[in-house]
Amino acid sequence: MTLNVYNSLTRRKEEFKPLKKGKVGIYVCGPTVYGHAHLGHAKSYVSFDVLVRYLRYLDYDVTYVQNITDVGHLTDDADQGEDKVAEAAKKEKKHPMALAEYYTRSYFEDMDRLNCVRPDISPRASGHILEQIGLVTILLKKGYAYAANGSVYFDVSKFKDYGKLSGRNVEEMLAGARVEVSPDKKNPVDFALWKKAEPNHIMQWPSPWGPGYPGWHLECSVMSMKYLGKTIDIHGGGLENQFPHHECEIAQSEAANGVQFVRYWVHHNMVTVDGQKMGKSLNNFITLKQAFSGAHEKLTRSYEPLAVRQLILNSHYRSPLDFSDAALFAAQSGYGKITETVKAVRKRMDTAKEGPIDENITGQLKQLREKFEAAMNDDLNTSVALSVMFELVRLAQKLLEDSRTTQGTFNLVDVLFDRLGGDCLGIVKEEYQQIGAADEELMDKLVNVLIEQRNEARKNRDFAKADELRTKLDEMGIVLEDKPDMTTWRTK
RNA sequence: GGCGGCGUAGCCAAGAGGCCCAAGGCGACGGUUUGCAAAACCGUUAUUCGCCGGUUCGAAUCCGGCCGCCGCCUCCA
Numbered sequence: 027m028t029l030n031v032y033n034s035l036t037r038r039k040e041e042f043k044p045l046k047k048g049k050v051g052i053y054v055c056g057p058t059v060y061g062h063a064h065l066g067h068a069k070s071y072v073s074f075d076v077l078v079r080y081l082r083y084l085d086y087d088v089t090y091v092q093n094i095t096d097v098g099h100l101t102d103d104a105d106q107g108e109d110k111v112a113e114a115a116k117k118e119k120k121h122p123m124a125l126a127e128y129y130t131r132s133y134f135e136d137m138d139r140l141n142c143v144r145p146d147i148s149p150r151a152s153g154h155i156l157e158q159i160g161l162v163t164i165l166l167k168k169g170y171a172y173a174a175n176g177s178v179y180f181d182v183s184k185f186k187d188y189g190k191l192s193g194r195n196v197e198e199m200l201a202g203a204r205v206e207v208s209p210d211k212k213n214p215v216d217f218a219l220w221k222k223a224e225p226n227h228i229m230q231w232p233s234p235w236g237p238g239y240p241g242w243h244l245e246c247s248v249m250s251m252k253y254l255g256k257t258i259d260i261h262g263g264g265l266e267n268q269f270p271h272h273e274c275e276i277a278q279s280e281a282a283n284g285v286q287f288v289r290y291w292v293h294h295n296m297v298t299v300d301g302q303k304m305g306k307s308l309n310n311f312i313t314l315k316q317a318f319s320g321a322h323e324k325l326t327r328s329y330e331p332l333a334v335r336q337l338i339l340n341s342h343y344r345s346p347l348d349f350s351d352a353a354l355f356a357a358q359s360g361y362g363k364i365t366e367t368v369k370a371v372r373k374r375m376d377t378a379k380e381g382p383i384d385e386n387i388t389g390q391l392k393q394l395r396e397k398f399e400a401a402m403n404d405d406l407n408t409s410v411a412l413s414v415m416f417e418l419v420r421l422a423q424k425l426l427e428d429s430r431t432t433q434g435t436f437n438l439v440d441v442l443f444d445r446l447g448g449d450c451l452g453i454v455k456e457e458y459q460q461i462g463a464a465d466e467e468l469m470d471k472l473v474n475v476l477i478e479q480r481n482e483a484r485k486n487r488d489f490a491k492a493d494e495l496r497t498k499l500d501e502m503g504i505v506l507e508d509k510p511d512m513t514t515w516r517t518k
Numbered sequence: 519g520g521c522g523g524c525g526u527a528g529c530c531a532a533g534a535g536g537c538c539c540a541a542g543g544c545g546a547c548g549g550u551u552u553g554c555a556a557a558a559c560c561g562u563u564a565u566u567c568g569c570c571g572g573u574u575c576g577a578a579u580c581c582g583g584c585c586g587c588c589g590c591c592u593c594c595a
Binding site for chain 1: 521522523524529531543544552553555556558587590595
């Protein structure tokens, strides 16, 4: 079995075969950094994080590039309107680059908490102005673009394949056009490659066509080419960017290079709130910082970052996710159950007796792994993959109930939690926060002294004393669990 | 108006012609265990997949119609 992914270009699930054996180049449209990341961003970047993680699980050598848009993204269509970053900077009375830096850091902070593996390269649009000017120059030379009044536009009529990704044709778009057309354009569907800057525009660069700044679509073409080559294996992004953004990327890149730009287009669906798309423009978004702290009117409590991650993985990346507090609450409960089980397994790994590994368990674990891989190979069916994690939880709990379970058996269970839940899904951590690694052993000894005292009291039917000990420990955040022939403890 | 998609239990959600009288999670209820609790475990919770027709030996899955919802066509992950 190999990985199959849904390719938006062919509208089919296809077997994934990279251009170069064993190597994968993947480019994902990153955020425009003019505000804190919200749950919509989380769905996007968690989805692609799982793709990258799974490719690495399959032993591919992956180069993951995800841009940071800090210039060129306008508030209106690609030709009118203000630059998003510049506008936000004006409001916050900061230099646009300071604002972009602030939100870039915020973004990485949130993604780290969601356990998204950092991209290998996070190129900034503003750091690639020369390359963007270079691409515009090539397009002009090849006759795919024209300069007008200090700006440069892509001549859509020259590129026959325009519309192949989003499945629309130029005539239809002309008929349905709702955008005010710039007088400089030959054709309403032409899009800006380079925009002339007015003198008071802060972010501007000199160019052969006068001072200006790049069009939004340009950066992704240029940066993916620079770091991954003219033809890349996978390009990821949100469904809402399929048109015009990705369509324009294809036009620019293929016109300039004369070769296929992207082999597999992977698009994820949107997060909605009350059935409406969550977005900055609708102002109905919940930022990740709000979700983690609970500081939002739609939230009844704070949520662990990985519970948010689990909510996202609970549905398919190509399905829309309608956000609700109830759904997040459920994900938090489920996530907590997995976490507690993993912690318990790891704790018992050290204390369990030595002995042979149960063959029956080995077989069951193998089946679980196969089921997990089959699900992931089928266009990253994380929903089913998660269900496998819960099957593993149930199996682990049964083993935990049994004092005869050996160290080796627990070890195998832990390996599966690590490989599947950790490496692939990113919901199982390598280490959970403890009192401090050095103190952990001491802590365990101390609590065990108290457990012994309590069990002594229980044996003597002195329940008042037993309950007092339990209550006191509970107040300190330590929960005791009485099993048939032993008592274990965990932190709350 | 054009293009694309969705509608599965109280909630989230997988399944895409027979393995489905439909995974998994949350919640609820009953039980086991326990001195009591907590946790865990076991069981119950959709004879049915928006509605109506059709194709087929067989449909949640394919086709047609209807109803409802969403995305894109303007910035948005």
